[in-house]
Ligand SMILES: Nc1ncnc2c1ncn2[C@@H]1O[C@H](COP(=O)(O)OP(=O)(O)OP(=O)(O)O)[C@@H](O)[C@H]1O
């Protein structure tokens with residue numbers, strides 16, 4: 738897609754530091770990477786990212802296989818900065834969108850067949866991403882539970898509706914709440930959009946208003962911020978004082 742050469746764009750997240758997360762959620766994710774918590778292990782081989790629309794679940798789900806695989810290849814995991822870890826290893830991963838028409842037993846068979854080969858990664862693990870896993874049919878959900886018993890597979894799932902996920906699947910998974918953290922957690926990410934565009938960011942009060950209006954949706958928050966940066970550049974301003982909440 739063609740973009741204007743001087744247009745500001747939302748950043749592409751590459752590490753956990755690029756996400757605004759609840760402290761408990763960040764702790765769970767970093768513990769899996771730096772191996773404070775052995776993962777996968779003791780029958781726990783799933784990660785369920787749950788939360789409202791646009792909170793970054795699909796984005797993080799696609800990033801996690803590379804981060805987990807890279808953490809496993811790290812020479813000294815206990816001394817690494819898990820929040821700053823970026824992908825250094827290509828994971829053996831597959832993405833499945835559980836939307837209508839792709840949510841039944843055929844999908845489960847697809848997962849079974851891709852995970853029945855020996856994975857070629859260093860870790861020997863397959864990573865299976867199931868986006869919007871609550872949309873699985875009842876039959877698929879039941880049979881998925883038994884697929885989860887495979888030892889060489891990590892399952893990364895997203896959902897807007899945690900209550901619709903079978904308790905047996907939840908029990909085999911680390912549950913990560915992707916809902917809105919305090920606005921302060923967003924400030925460094927949003928300031929960076931302006932500074933990378935050679936602009937002076939607005940005050941924390943203004944940034945917090947954008948986050949609160951967007952209710953934690955990265956989709957809404959970044960589009961409001963990016964638009965204000967583009968407006969300032971178009972108008973030849975260096976300092977951004979206000980942000981209009983178009984999306985929220
Ligand atoms: N930390 C982030 N930094 C920059 N952009 C982000 C970040 N998280 C999400 N985004 C962007 O916000 C948008 C929404 O993110 P995403 O699709 O991952 O949300 P979601 O939680 O899966 O939403 P839904 O519940 O609607 O499926 C995407 O365009 C994504 O690129």
Ligand SMILES: [Mg+2]
Nearest residue numbers: 794795868895
């Ligand atoms: Mg999504």
